Amino acid sequence: MINSRRLSWEFDYTAPTTVSEALDLLDQFGGKAKIFAGGTDLLIQLKEEKLAPQCLINITRIRDLNHIHADGGLRVGAATKLSQVREHCIKGGVYTALHEAISVLGKPQVWNMGTIGGNLCNASPSADTAPPLLVFNARVKLLSRASERTLDLQEFFKGVNCTALGPDEMMVEILLDPPRPNTGSAFMKISRVGADISKVSCAVALERKADLCLSCRVALGAVAPVPMRANGAEGILEGEKVEARLVEAAGQRVAEEIKPIDDIRSTAEYRRWVAAVTFRDVFWKAWRRAAGEEK
Amino acid sequence: MKTQRVSFSVNGEYHEIPIEPNALLTNVLREQLGLTGTKYGCGTGQCGSCTVLVNGEPVLSCLTLAVAVDGGEIQTIEGLAKPDGTLDPLQEAFLDHSAMQCGFCTPGMVIMGKDILRRNPAPSEAQIREHIRGNICRCTGYNRIVKAIQACGRQD
Numbered sequence: 341m342i343n344s345r346r347l348s349w350e351f352d353y354t355a356p357t358t359v360s361e362a363l364d365l366l367d368q369f370g371g372k373a374k375i376f377a378g379g380t381d382l383l384i385q386l387k388e389e390k391l392a393p394q395c396l397i398n399i400t401r402i403r404d405l406n407h408i409h410a411d412g413g414l415r416v417g418a419a420t421k422l423s424q425v426r427e428h429c430i431k432g433g434v435y436t437a438l439h440e441a442i443s444v445l446g447k448p449q450v451w452n453m454g455t456i457g458g459n460l461c462n463a464s465p466s467a468d469t470a471p472p473l474l475v476f477n478a479r480v481k482l483l484s485r486a487s488e489r490t491l492d493l494q495e496f497f498k499g500v501n502c503t504a505l506g507p508d509e510m511m512v513e514i515l516l517d518p519p520r521p522n523t524g525s526a527f528m529k530i531s532r533v534g535a536d537i538s539k540v541s542c543a544v545a546l547e548r549k550a551d552l553c554l555s556c557r558v559a560l561g562a563v564a565p566v567p568m569r570a571n572g573a574e575g576i577l578e579g580e581k582v583e584a585r586l587v588e589a590a591g592q593r594v595a596e597e598i599k600p601i602d603d604i605r606s607t608a609e610y611r612r613w614v615a616a617v618t619f620r621d622v623f624w625k626a627w628r629r630a631a632g633e634e635k
Numbered sequence: 636m637k638t639q640r641v642s643f644s645v646n647g648e649y650h651e652i653p654i655e656p657n658a659l660l661t662n663v664l665r666e667q668l669g670l671t672g673t674k675y676g677c678g679t680g681q682c683g684s685c686t687v688l689v690n691g692e693p694v695l696s697c698l699t700l701a702v703a704v705d706g707g708e709i710q711t712i713e714g715l716a717k718p719d720g721t722l723d724p725l726q727e728a729f730l731d732h733s734a735m736q737c738g739f740c741t742p743g744m745v746i747m748g749k750d751i752l753r754r755n756p757a758p759s760e761a762q763i764r765e766h767i768r769g770n771i772c773r774c775t776g777y778n779r780i781v782k783a784i785q786a787c788g789r790q791d
Contacts, residue, residue: 344679534765535769
């Protein structure tokens, strides 16, 4: 870190009030502008001199990007604050893994600044909203002056801090399918201290009928270059009668299919070990919730 | 880099000042407005000592561009006590419980304490610890801070 006290990099700043204006600006600056909302990751990257944009485009004043529409499923504007998403899901008793994730993301101050779209577009491998959104099969809507496309969230993440966004594109909405009966979800993260980036995070969403696991989606963060689904573990559980041995086997499979590294927060070895344990705990919580045995 | 005329209220007082796009809110408050209650601790959002209220919500001023707060209402720790100097009940609780040593984390702690009490008038110890988890204290071990917030809650 060169200097975290003040920003030395100089840039222009603009705060459009419509998506159209923002897209024009993106077009105009040809990849030299950076969209920002809460700025909780962006400003750190600017202080570390990892980014050198010519212009910062503040999208938090665009009303169209700040909404939560629960018409069947969920349509969330990309610039909706994490605090709002969390409150909505808690009040409605829906998408439990998502509000559980926001509740342990950063700190309350960050929920008031950061946005759901920002967490995804920053594309940290440990983005805490990503595993829940992956297990809920989220789709993201991307707009540019010339195009409109909707991607599965899994296709959106390309690498560390790297997404499918073109230089003239911005995320405008996150879409979730309506919750189904007899489903349950849970999220857990392992970190060094209470307000810290994850060492490992895990989300599970499943559909249950008596002791049969009808469907199961498992996603993990901080254990690969991108937030990832654990397809192998899913395959072990889907369509099967759930018992402890099976869940343990799925946990072992999780440990095998993740691609963790050693970094300042943890080691690959520990991450493999704790991912299996965390998955097991998250699975059983989601399992109990699917039968209404737990909130 | 073009300086912008930015306007916002700080502790109820209206300001209109020229601000550069790369100016951080912490520095504008401390250096241009002389309000040094808000601290620079880490500059990376980890310590919470820069916490202020923007439009009623606690945020980290070290990661906030001042230009982005245009038209907003900011409250710093200086705005908590009454104009005649009467302390807020939470500030009294901090004094009663000796919840300060060096005092550096205190403005941020008080702001987060006020925030949880606003949402939940009688928070549990666990709820308080969750809410202030983003505010680091190197001196007190947190216990008296938590007790002060909890005691203030029970009073109301």
